[in-house]
């Protein structure tokens with residue numbers, strides 16, 4: 146069956162065919178800028194659909210794994226060319242489905258393409274290593290073998306980049322995959338599946354199953370034919386998946402939440418620091434795992450920093466992300482909208498001072514969209530919920546610090562450890578921070594955001610567990626390392642008595 150036109154319900158993609166869910170049930174997604182507008186209708190899959198996809202992947206995996214990696218790379222290069230052709234369509238899909246400003250959506254698609262390009266080239270560089278053996282006439286080396294079948298479970302906040310930064314390395318390493326996107330963003334996922342179909346991947350290598358994680362997630366993690374799970378999402382769900390996978394001794398990679406801090410020292414260049422914090426806190430409506438959720442400001446510069454922060458935040462325009470003039474778009478869903486408003490209420494109740502914003506934007510001109518003003522809290526108690534929990538919205542909490550050690554202490558006082566940054570001109574302070582801050586990514590004189598595809602991405606503590614994504618480490622998760630010893634000596638010889 147081929148994929149029907151955009152007016153009909155979109156299908157799952159299993160074993161190279163576009164198929165409905167076994168139940169025939171579908172669900173609709175809406176545009177967060179005007180929730181009366183339906184974006185599309187998608188399959189509400191059941192565990193049986195997930196199992197069908199696993200069966201298809203398990204059938205396809207051996208042959209795909211045997212295909213030389215450079216040939217797999219050629220197919221990824223083909224998919225890259227198709228991405229290029231569909232950039233605008235994908236960016237638009239992200240914005241109408243998830244809300245983010247169209248320039249951010251375009252940037253996200255381009256980032257996904259960088260990842261594809263990087264992974265495709267890696268088909269010629271999936272290195273093992275050779276080393277001299279202890280024994281004469283013996284070759285010793287390592288090589289990589291694909292895991293087999295891998296489930297890929299992703300969140301809604303980067304509905305193209307995050308799936309592709311898992312799918313591309315998984316495929317180049319020779320795995321067959323089942324991709325389960327967030328329920329909120331199945332349109333972008335469907336376009337990704339169409340792209341890989343057109344690129345000519347063999348049937349069953351790429352499978353897409355849409356629908357609630359609560360319904361199909363267990364099958365995707367627990368089925369014995371699944372050898373690995375690459376998950377990005379909340380710490381709560383990731384912890385459950387990690388525990389379930391561990392019981393079955395599966396490889397699990399979990400990229401989780403964040404509560405990222407930018408530190409601003411007295412000697413910081415505020416022309417850099419203030420826009421960096423504004424972009425980090427309110428760009429993509431604060432719905433990035435690497436968003437700047439906290440600013441920790443050394444006391445000597447606090448007054449000037451706050452004046453400039455409020456001035457620049459008040460210049461941001463809030464509105465539909467499809468309009469390129471808008472800086473801050475709606476939150477992605479009713480539940481995100483409710484959560485962020487609740488946190489703003491909690492912040493005030495817990496004794497923090499609302500220094501800017503704080504209102505939901507309601508009224509006919511907002512068309513029921515999930516808009517919240519960029520919001521800044523100061524005087525935030527360190528043990529309060531808004532100081533400790535991931536809000537995942539345009540809410541910044543600001544703290545004062547005595548010196549760099551105090552700033553790092555505040556930065557480290559949360560359970561998360563994804564990303565952080567410091568603004569200073571002093572190399573000693575910068576290195577004190579780099580060496581003691583508890584985050585997987587550190588930035589000096591730059592926002593907490595971002596990452597380049599050829600460098601590892603991931604966090605410490607409650608921000609992640611398992612091997613890093615991206616960079617050369619990104620290929621470690623999707624392969625097993627096999628160690629080979631080849632005795633090419635003539636005749637018999639004494640064997641080692643060790644091990």
Ligand code: NDP
Nearest residue numbers: 299300301326327328357358362378379382400401402434
């Ligand atoms: P969730 O954890 O709610 O969902 C993530 C994915 O897991 C979705 O596809 C979801 O499906 C699925 N899921 C839900 N329940 C289960 C289950 N029982 N078993 C298996 N899968 C399940 O996260 P969000 O989508 O809300 O994403 C936001 C979170 O992602 C934030 O915490 C953010 O920090 C984090 N994130 C982390 C990044 C990192 O690299 N560290 C990067 C980007 C985001 P469904 O949508 O159907 O519920």
